[in-house]
Amino acid sequence: MENKKITALYYSPTHTSAKVCYGVASAINSREFAVNDCEITYEREDDGLIFGSDDLVVVSVPVYCSRVAPVAVERLSKYRGNNTPVIALVVYGNRDYGDALLELCDILKESGFIPIAAAAFIGEHSYSRAEMPTAEGRPDMADIEDASLLGAKCREKLDSCENLADMPELKVKGNMPYFVVNHSAPTAPAVDDALCVQCGLCVDNCPVEAISYRDGSIFCSTDLCTKCCRCVKECPENAMLYVTPYTEILHTKFALRREPEIFI
Ligand SMILES: Cc1cc2nc3c(=O)[nH]c(=O)nc-3n(C[C@H](O)[C@H](O)[C@H](O)COP(=O)(O)O)c2cc1C
Structure with missing residues (x-):
């Protein structure tokens, strides 16, 4: 674990996935190592990156319609691992994360990463409005505390593991085939x-x-x-x-606070 270079790789239009990503990434090392920033919310100039086994990547993306946000899938496809340990995180708006975490882990495995831990965190819903909020202000301090604990646990896991290949495969929640998204008529602000x-x-x-x-x-x-x-x-x-009518539906039906789910 000593020499691992930690990268935060995230797609996060409204910043909640970014906060969770940094919450985990900055707690991995007890010493003050800088976390490498790799934001993919915008198209980057580079052609992507290939990470090695000396890297540890924390990937965080939002859930859209129970799946990984499609733009995140597209942008993640430029990044490859080479038996690189990865922590897979999805952030959702307190409704449900469906098959997104399984999908993210599968994408990362296909690209040469080895998921060592995964989690679904809650972020303020994109459709939340001040007068009709859903998961307002999340991730909050308690969520970031959970993210830090996860980071510390990942460090312990890597410290106690001689060879990543010997680690039992990580199991996360989700179904295969993944939920099929029914695309509604295009709209925009x-x-x-x-x-x-x-x-x-x-x-x-x-x-x-x-x-x-x-x-x-x-x-x-x-x-x-x-x-x-x-x-x-x-x-x-x-x-x-x-x-959107979802603002009211979410506010009414998904008011009960959900907590992060962690797989390690
Ligand atoms: C098109 C769209 C679909 C969404 N679908 C879901 C969903 O299925 N379940 C859920 O709980 N939240 C859903 N959300 C809410 C986001 O997952 C949530 O707000 C997340 O925190 C946004 O991440 P970001 O701040 O990194 O952009 C959706 C948001 C958008 C814009």
Whole structure:
């Protein structure tokens, strides 16, 4: 464990997966080793990376419709391990994580990583709104404490393991075949032109470049939008609106606090 280089590899439009990733990654080493940042929320300039057995990668992605967010799947495909230990994390909005954790572990194994631990954490739902919140403010301090404990346990596991290949295969929750997503009609946030000051933050920050200037106004493409709601949550003028019946359904039906599930 001594010489492992730790990388946080995450796709996280509204930052909850990133927080969980760092919660785990920064607790792995008792000493103050810097964690290598590898954010894939945006298309990166590099052509991906190949990690070796001296690396330890913490991968964290959001759950969309009980599966790994599709853009995360696409971006993860550029990264390869070479018998590289990995901690697989999914973050979901207090409803259910379905088959996402199994899917993530399978993707990582296919790419040459060896999952040593996995977990599903809870993050504020992308469709949560101040007046109708779901999992508001999560991951919170208790979640980050759980993430730190997981990081410490992973260190112990690696310290006590002579050879990764001898480790029993990690079992996580999920079904095969995975849940099949029924794609609904494409939608996207609408811009309130009365509030929008055209600062361009949403244009710069959209993970999939779905937002652009058009005819003197800000326009979000329904074809490209993944409904991650980053633009909605970060607009300083509250000019981005994404109205969906799910906001109320989630708020009403999934109010009961769920706790992280850890597989190690
Ligand atoms: C299109 C879409 C689908 C989602 N599907 C689920 C889901 O099936 N179950 C769930 O509990 N949360 C779901 N969520 C909520 C996200 O998993 C949750 O908000 C997560 O914390 C977002 O991660 P991020 O902050 O890293 O972007 C969904 C969010 C979006 C945008």
